[in-house]
Amino acid sequence: MSEQSGFEKFSDLARPALRKELEQAIAASGDHGTPVLHDMITYQLGWTGDNAGPKAEGKQIRPLLVLIACQAGGGDWNNALPAAAAVELIHNFSLVHDDIEDNGETRRGRPTVWKVWGEAQAINTGDAIFALAYASLVNLVEKNSPEIGLQAGNIFHQTCLRLTQGQHLDIAFEDQDYVELESYWQMVGGKTAALLAFSLEVGSLCAGVSPEIQAHYRDFGHYLGMSFQVQDDILGIWGAEEQIGKSTTGDLVTRKKTLPVLYGLAQEKGFYEGWNDGEITPEKALILSQILEAEGGRAYAQSTADRLIDLALNALKNGKPEGEAGDILRELAKMLLKRQD
Amino acid sequence: MSEQSGFEKFSDLARPALRKELEQAIAASGDHGTPVLHDMITYQLGWTGDNAGPKAEGKQIRPLLVLIACQAGGGDWNNALPAAAAVELIHNFSLVHDDIEDNGETRRGRPTVWKVWGEAQAINTGDAIFALAYASLVNLVEKNSPEIGLQAGNIFHQTCLRLTQGQHLDIAFEDQDYVELESYWQMVGGKTAALLAFSLEVGSLCAGVSPEIQAHYRDFGHYLGMSFQVQDDILGIWGAEEQIGKSTTGDLVTRKKTLPVLYGLAQEKGFYEGWNDGEITPEKALILSQILEAEGGRAYAQSTADRLIDLALNALKNGKPEGEAGDILRELAKMLLKRQD
Numbered sequence: 001m002s003e004q005s006g007f008e009k010f011s012d013l014a015r016p017a018l019r020k021e022l023e024q025a026i027a028a029s030g031d032h033g034t035p036v037l038h039d040m041i042t043y044q045l046g047w048t049g050d051n052a053g054p055k056a057e058g059k060q061i062r063p064l065l066v067l068i069a070c071q072a073g074g075g076d077w078n079n080a081l082p083a084a085a086a087v088e089l090i091h092n093f094s095l096v097h098d099d100i101e102d103n104g105e106t107r108r109g110r111p112t113v114w115k116v117w118g119e120a121q122a123i124n125t126g127d128a129i130f131a132l133a134y135a136s137l138v139n140l141v142e143k144n145s146p147e148i149g150l151q152a153g154n155i156f157h158q159t160c161l162r163l164t165q166g167q168h169l170d171i172a173f174e175d176q177d178y179v180e181l182e183s184y185w186q187m188v189g190g191k192t193a194a195l196l197a198f199s200l201e202v203g204s205l206c207a208g209v210s211p212e213i214q215a216h217y218r219d220f221g222h223y224l225g226m227s228f229q230v231q232d233d234i235l236g237i238w239g240a241e242e243q244i245g246k247s248t249t250g251d252l253v254t255r256k257k258t259l260p261v262l263y264g265l266a267q268e269k270g271f272y273e274g275w276n277d278g279e280i281t282p283e284k285a286l287i288l289s290q291i292l293e294a295e296g297g298r299a300y301a302q303s304t305a306d307r308l309i310d311l312a313l314n315a316l317k318n319g320k321p322e323g324e325a326g327d328i329l330r331e332l333a334k335m336l337l338k339r340q341d
Numbered sequence: 342m343s344e345q346s347g348f349e350k351f352s353d354l355a356r357p358a359l360r361k362e363l364e365q366a367i368a369a370s371g372d373h374g375t376p377v378l379h380d381m382i383t384y385q386l387g388w389t390g391d392n393a394g395p396k397a398e399g400k401q402i403r404p405l406l407v408l409i410a411c412q413a414g415g416g417d418w419n420n421a422l423p424a425a426a427a428v429e430l431i432h433n434f435s436l437v438h439d440d441i442e443d444n445g446e447t448r449r450g451r452p453t454v455w456k457v458w459g460e461a462q463a464i465n466t467g468d469a470i471f472a473l474a475y476a477s478l479v480n481l482v483e484k485n486s487p488e489i490g491l492q493a494g495n496i497f498h499q500t501c502l503r504l505t506q507g508q509h510l511d512i513a514f515e516d517q518d519y520v521e522l523e524s525y526w527q528m529v530g531g532k533t534a535a536l537l538a539f540s541l542e543v544g545s546l547c548a549g550v551s552p553e554i555q556a557h558y559r560d561f562g563h564y565l566g567m568s569f570q571v572q573d574d575i576l577g578i579w580g581a582e583e584q585i586g587k588s589t590t591g592d593l594v595t596r597k598k599t600l601p602v603l604y605g606l607a608q609e610k611g612f613y614e615g616w617n618d619g620e621i622t623p624e625k626a627l628i629l630s631q632i633l634e635a636e637g638g639r640a641y642a643q644s645t646a647d648r649l650i651d652l653a654l655n656a657l658k659n660g661k662p663e664g665e666a667g668d669i670l671r672e673l674a675k676m677l678l679k680r681q682d
Contacts, residue, residue, distance in 0.1 A: 028502060033527040037509045097468060101461035120442035120512045123464055124505050127438060130471055131501035138494055146487050153479055153494065160472035161369060164465050168378045171461045186374040 006328040007064075007335070014067050014077060018060065021081040022088060025136035029128055040125045041132075044092050044113050056108050062199045063088040064333075069217055072321035072329050080206040082139035087199050089133035092194075094163055096126035101171060130160075144206055150203050159198040166190020178265060179257045185226075193225030195225070200224075204319070209260060216312035216319035220312055227308030228336060234301050237289050243254025252285035259304065260297035267295050347669040348405075348676070352577050355408050355418060359401065362422040363429060366477035370469055381466045382473075385433050385454050397449050401676075403540045404429040406670075410544025410558055413662035413670050421547040423480035424493060428540050430474035435504055435536075437467035442512060471501075486546055490518030493543050500539040507531020519606060520598045526567075534579060541565075545660070557660035561653055561674070568649030574599035575642050593626035600645065601638035608636050 002052035004012075030038030042048040046056030063084035070080035098104065099112040100122055106112060113329050114122035131287055132168065169187035200221030204214050229236050236251030237260055251258055255275075264271035270291045280288065292298065312333060345353075363386065371379030383389040387397030404425035411421035439445065440453040441463055447453060455463035478497055482490035510528035514520050541562030545555050577592030578601055592599055596616075605612035611632045621629065633639065653674060664669050 028499075029506070032503065032506045032531060033524050034509050036505060036513065086602045093468075097464050101464055106524065123438050123442055123467075125506045126435075126464075127467075128502060128505035128509070130468065131498055131505060134475055134494075135498035135502065138491070138498060141491065146491060148489060149491065150479070150482065153475075157472055157476035157479060158369075161469060161476065162373065164380060164469035164472060165370070165373045165375045167465045168375050168462065168469070171465065172377065183374050190373060218675065265369065 005069075005331060005335075006324060007332050010068060010325070010328055011060075011064055014064060015060070017078065017081060018063055018067070018084055018088070021085040021136070025082075025085045025089065025139075026129075026132050027130060028135070037125060037130075040113060040117055040121065041129060043116070044096055044125070044129070046108065049110065049116075051110050058108055058109055060088060061336075062091055062195060065196070065199040065221070065329075066203040066206075067319075068325050068328050068332075070103055070199045070206045070325070071325035072319075073204040073207030073209040073213065073217070074322055075203075075207025077113045077203075077325075079143040080140075080203050082136050082142070083202045083206060086133045086137040087195065087202070089129050089136060089161060090163070091195060093126045093129040093133060093166070096129065098167065100126075101167070114256060122316065124177055140206070142338060148205060148208070152205060153197060155201060155205075159194050162190040162194035164190075166192070166194065173257045174255075176257070179262055183258070184259060184262055188226055188229045189222070192229040193222045194226035196228075197221035213319055216315050219315035220319055220329075223308050223312035223315055224333060224336065227305050227312055230259050230301055230305040230308060233260060234298065234305065237261075237292070238298060250285075252288055253280050253282055255280060260292055260301040263300045264297040267297075269295055271297065273296050345671060346676075347665060348409075348673050351409060351666070351669055352401075352405055355405060356401070358419065358422060359404055359408070359425055359429070362426040362477070366423075366426045366430065366480075367470075367473050369476070370473060378466060378469060381454060381458055381462065382470060384457070385437055385470070386429075387449065389574035390451065390457075392451050397451055399449055401429060403432055403536060406537070406540045406562070407544040407547075409666050409669050409673075410541045410662075411547045412677060413660075413664065414545040414548030414550045414554065414558070415663055416544075416548025418666075420484040421481075421544050423477050423483070424543045427474045427478040427497065428536065428543070430470050430477060431501060431504070432466050432536060434470040434474060435508070436468065437463055439508065441467075442508070475672070481547070489549070493546060494543060496539060496546075500535050503531040503535035505531075507533070507535065514598045515596075517598070520603055522603060525598070525600060525603055529567055529570045530563070533570040534563045537566035537569075538562035539673055539675075554660055557656050561660055561670075562655035564649050564653035564656055565674060566679065568646050568653055571600055571642055571646040571649060575602055575639065575646065578602075578633070578641060591626075593629055594621050594623055596621060601633055601642045604641045605633045605636055605638040610636055612636050612638065 026038065026045075029041055039048060046052055046054075046058060066080050066084040066087055067077035071077045095107060097114050099107055100114045100119055102339065104112055105115050109273050112122075113125060115147060117125070124304035134156070137152060138149065140152050166187050169183055170191055173183075173187065197218045198221070201214055201218035209217070233251070236256065236258060252261070261275070265275060271288060274284070274288045316329060316333055344429075367379065367386075370382055380389060383463050387393055387399060390397075407421050407425040408418035409429055412418045436448060438453050440448055441460055443456045445453055453463075454466060458466070460560050475497070478493060479490065481493050499519035507528050507530065510524055511532055514524075514528065538559045539562070542555055545558035550558070574592070577597065577599060593602070602616070606616060612629060615625070615629045615632060655672060657674055
C-alpha cells in the first residue's frame, strides 16, 4: 500500500464529521410529508440509490478545503463544519441545475437527478438544496460569534450570485460566435473560482484571522480555481483520456469556447478556418488540436495557467498557513495545480 | 372616481420605496459582465420589456403585507423594507421556476422568462433571484438589531424549504391517482401559506413585538394562505370567468387535485366515476362540476374555507394590530378572504 498523503489522512479524519453535519443539515427536507424529496437529496449526495458510495459522493474537495483552511488559520476545524456543509450543498445544488441546463445524463457514474425524477422535480430539488445550504451556514453562530456568522452570510450571498453570473455567461457563450477574453475570465471567476474562494475565505474566517490574512486565503482560492479551469481547458483538448476520465479533444467536438480556442480564433488562421468550416467530428478535432498547438494555443494557455499557479501559491504564502494543515494546503495546491505532470 | 381603500392608499405611499429597495437589491446582478441577467430579472419583476408596468409587476400583496404588519405592530414600515424586498424576490424566484416546471407560457399577460430566454437561462435566473433575496434580507441589520437579522434569517430558511416541499408535493400529485387530505394540506401549507406566514411574521418581528404576538401574526398569515387556496380551488371549478381571469372549470380539465376534487373522489360516487372515465373536456367538466356540487364537494370546501377564515381573523385579533395599519390588515383580510362575495 502506498503511503497516504497528508490530505488523505485529514480527509479520513474529517469525512465522518462532515457526513454527520450534512445529515443534520438536510434532515428537515423530509419533514412535511416529503420523504421523496429527502431521497432525491441523498441520491444527489451519493448516499443512496444504485452505486451509492465514495465514487458517487465525489471528492468533496471544497468542504475539506474549508476545514483545512480553518485549521491552517489557527482554528479548530470542527467550528467550520456548518460552512463546509453549506459549501458542499451549494456545489451540489449547482450540479443538479447544471445537469438540467446542459442536458447532462450522467454524473459521477450515475444517472443525473433529472434523468431519474424528471426535470420539474429536479429543478425544485436544486432549490431545496439551495435553501438547506443557507440554513446550514446559519449554524455557524452556534460555535462562532454572531459577527462571524453575519460576515460568512454576506460573503456567501455574493458567492452564490457570482456562481449564477458565471453560469449565465457559460450558457450565453453557447450561442455566441466569439467570446471576449474578458467575458471568459468573468465566467470562470464565477463558475469555478467563486466557490473555491469562498471555501478558503470562510475557513480562515472561522479561525478568526485578520481581514488581511482572510483576503490572502480568498485570493488563494480564487487563483486556485482560475488556474484549475485553464488546466481543465488544456486537458479538454490535449489531455490523455485516462487522466481526465473523458475522451480527449471532447471540448472541440462540443465547440466549447475554452481559453485555447479563444486564443486560436483570435489568430484568424488555420484553426479559425477549421472551426468555422462545418461540424467538428472526433477525427477533425484531432487535426484541429494539432493546428491549434502549432499556432500557439497550447503554449498560451499553459503559460497563463503557470502565471495563475504562481499567483495562487504566492497568495497561500502570504496567508501564512500554520502547522500540518498548512503543509496539506501547499501539498494540495501543488497536486491540484499540476494535474498534467 | 371611487374612494381609495386604506390598502390602496398605503400601497401608493409604500410602492415607490419598495421599488427603490428592490432596485438596490438586484443591482449587483449585472455587475460582472452580466447585464442580460439583470435584464431578465427586471423583466420578471415587470419593469422592462413589452407591456412593462403595474399589471406586469403584479399586486405585490406579500411585500406590502410585510410593511403593514411592521406598522401594525407599532414599528416603522421603512425598517422592514429589506424583508419586503426579500419576500417579493422569493415570490418571483418561485414563479420563474414554477413556470418552467408547469410549462406555463404566460404570466401576468406576458411570455414567461423561459419562453423568452430559454429554459437553461431561466433556471439560472431563478437561482440568481434566490441569492439576491437572501442578500436583501441581510440588509435588515442596518436598521434593526443583529438579533432581529439572525432571527429573520432563520425563519426565512425554513420558509424557503417549506416552499420547495410544497412544490415537491404539488408536482408529485400530478402522477398520483389519489392524494390524501393530509398531503393536500402539507402542499398548501408549503406552496401558498408559508410565504404569507413569513411575510406577516417578519413584519411584526421588525416592529419588535413579543414572541407571542409574532406567533399570532405568523398564524394569521398561515390561515390567510390556507383559506385563500381553498377559495381558489372553489373558484377554479365554479368561479365566474371574469372574477378569476381564467376559464372556469379549468381545474377539472387539467385534473388538478384540489380540495373539492379530493372530497368528491373520496365519496366514490358519480363524480369519482366521471373523473376516472377518460379525458375531461370542457363540456364534461361542466357536468362534473354540477355532480360534484350535488355530492357536497362545494359545500364541504366552502365550510372548510369559512373555518380557516375564522382562524385567520381570530389570529389577527390576537395579534392586536394597531392604528390605521391594523385597520388595513383587517380590511385586507376580509377582502382577500371573501373573493366570492
